[in-house]
Structure formats: C-alpha cells, structure tokens
Amino acid sequence: ELKVEQNPLFLSMQEGKNYTIYCNYSTTSDRLYWYRQDPGKSLESLFVLLSNGAVKQEGRLMASLDTKARLSTLHITAAVHDLSATYFCAVTLQKLVFGKGTKLTVNP
Amino acid sequence: DVKVTQSSRYLVKRTGEKVFLECVQDMDHENMFWYRQDPGLGLRLIYFSYDVKMKEKGDIPEGYSVSREKKERFSLILESASTNQTSMYLCASSPTGTSGSLHPYEQYFGPGTRLTVT
Numbered sequence: 001e002l003k004v005e006q007n008p009l010f011l012s013m014q015e016g017k018n019y020t021i022y023c024n025y026s027t028t029s030d031r032l033y034w035y036r037q038d039p040g041k042s043l044e045s046l047f048v049l050l051s052n053g054a055v056k057q058e059g060r061l062m063a064s065l066d067t068k069a070r071l072s073t074l075h076i077t078a079a080v081h082d083l084s085a086t087y088f089c090a091v092t093l094q095k096l097v098f099g100k101g102t103k104l105t106v107n108p
Numbered sequence: 109d110v111k112v113t114q115s116s117r118y119l120v121k122r123t124g125e126k127v128f129l130e131c132v133q134d135m136d137h138e139n140m141f142w143y144r145q146d147p148g149l150g151l152r153l154i155y156f157s158y159d160v161k162m163k164e165k166g167d168i169p170e171g172y173s174v175s176r177e178k179k180e181r182f183s184l185i186l187e188s189a190s191t192n193q194t195s196m197y198l199c200a201s202s203p204t205g206t207s208g209s210l211h212p213y214e215q216y217f218g219p220g221t222r223l224t225v226t
Contacts, residue, residue: 033214042198043151043217088151095117095166096215103125 002027004091006099014107016078021102023072023089032072033061033096035088043088047074079106112218114199120224126204128169128185129221131199139202140182141215142174144195151198157182158204169178197221 003026013019023032031050035043049065049072056063060082062075068084072089086103090096115130131140141156143166153166155174170191175183182201186193200215210220 035217040222041199042219045214045216048214090215095153095156098151100148 002029002091002093002097004089004097004099006087006089008102009100010103010105012105012107013076015080018078019076021074021076021087021089021104023074023099024071025072025089025091025097027065027091027093029093031092032065032087032088033092034074035073035090036092037086037088037101039085044078046087076104079104081084081108082107111189112199112201112216114202114218114221116221117219118222118224119131120226121186121189122226123190123226125186125189127189127198127225129184129197129199129223131182131184131187131201131218132180133201133216134180135203135216136179137201138179138204138214138216140176141199141200141202142172142202143181143198144168144193144197145220154184168195189223191224191225195223197223 005024015048034046036046037043047063052067054065063074084106086101088098088101090098112133121127139201143151143156145151147163150166154172156162170219173185199218202215
C-alpha cells in the first residue's frame with residue numbers, strides 16, 4: 001500500500017525566511033505532484049515532477065524529486081504572506097495518494 | 109483551461125435525506141474522482157471512475173454510491189445522510205496515459221462542496 005508522509009504538518013514562519021517541506025513516499029513511483037489549497041478553496045496544481053532529479057521553480061517555490069530516496073522537497077525562499085496556504089504532495093500508482101498536507105502560515 | 113464544476117458550494121441536509129452531489133468536467137477526461145477532506149485526515153478517496161458506467165471503490169466507500177452515465181458527469185450519492193458525512197467534498201478529473209496528455213494522471217479539482225448534515 002502506498003503511503004505518503006509530509007512534514008512538518010504545521011509551519012509558521014516569518015516573512016523573508018527560507019524553509020523546506022518534505023514529502024516521503026513508500027513505494028516506487030516516478031510521478032509526484034504538489035498542490036496548493038487556500039482556506040475554503042479547492043486544490044490548485046503547482047508542480048508535476050516526472051523523473052528522478054527533476055526540479056521545477058515558480059516564483060519563491062522550488063520543488064525537487066529524488067526517486068531513489070522516495071523524497072520530494074518543496075523549498076520556500078524569502079517567504080511572503082501570500083504563500084500562506086496548505087500544501088499537499090501526492091504520488092500516483094494509477095490513482096493519486098495524498099499526504100496530509102502542510103499548513104503554512106507566513107507572519108509579517 | 110480544464111474546468112471542473114460542482115453543483116453546489118454549500119449544502120445543508122438533514123439526517124436520513126438522500127443527497128446528490130454532481131460534478132461536471134469539460135476536458136473529455138476519462139477518469140473522475142470523489143474525495144472528502146476533513147481536518148487532520150487530508151484527502152480520502154471515496155470512489156473513482158475510469159470510464160462511463162465504470163466505478164471503483166476508493167478507500168472509504170461505505171455510505172456512498174456513485175453514478176457515471178456520461179463521460180463528463182460523475183455523481184456522488186449519499187443514500188441516507190448521516191452527521192459523520194459532514195465534510196468538504198472535492199471532485200477531480202484526469203486524463204489517462206493513453207490520451208496523449210503531457211501529464212497523465214494529474215488531477216484537476218473542482219471548487220468543492222461543503223456539506224453539513226444536521
């Protein structure tokens with residue numbers, strides 16, 4: 001059974017700081033997704049990582065994938081308040097299995 | 109742009125009522141999914157469908173059924189709503205690997221329906 005674990009589950013950080021969210025998964029997969037969810041809203045796709053060593057960047061967010069370690073990271077650079085949201089990673093074996101999400105709060 | 113729509117954003121129903129939640133996608137995707145999302149539990153898959161009239165149980169199908177009569181529409185049915193079904197319900201769709209999509213299996217989500225059962 002595929003299990004996906006994210007940590008931390010809650011993250012409070014100051015504006016301007018850097019931090020990393022981790023996503024570990026239990027079974028080999030070469031496809032990993034990161035989603036963002038704002039309070040009361042649905043999930044929005046951020047990144048699709050398709051191969052070992054893949055790195056994608058959008059603004060202050062950078063995601064990477066290490067399929068050998070079964071690990072993806074979402075790195076936040078110089079956080080701003082607008083990044084406050086819950087971030088989910090998800091791994092697919094025909095269907096998506098989601099981590100529990102990391103609730104990020106960026107404080108002024 | 110992929111569009112997934114859900115019939116209601118907010119719904120309040122009484123215990124024992126039959127509840128229909130509808131989801132429509134406009135991208136000709138083969139796969140459609142229903143999830144529920146609860147605090148601390150993340151997203152849990154209720155049912156999914158990979159073709160018209162086909163359905164598969166997800167992780168928590170008890171108390172739910174689904175219907176997919178047309179490719180673009182996937183309905184979630186609560187036969188007799190109970191208070192423990194109060195939740196946010198999210199519908200999603202995705203293409204398959206054979207569809208030629210650059211990102212097969214990437215799921216596109218609807219806005220969600222917040223259901224309260226009293």
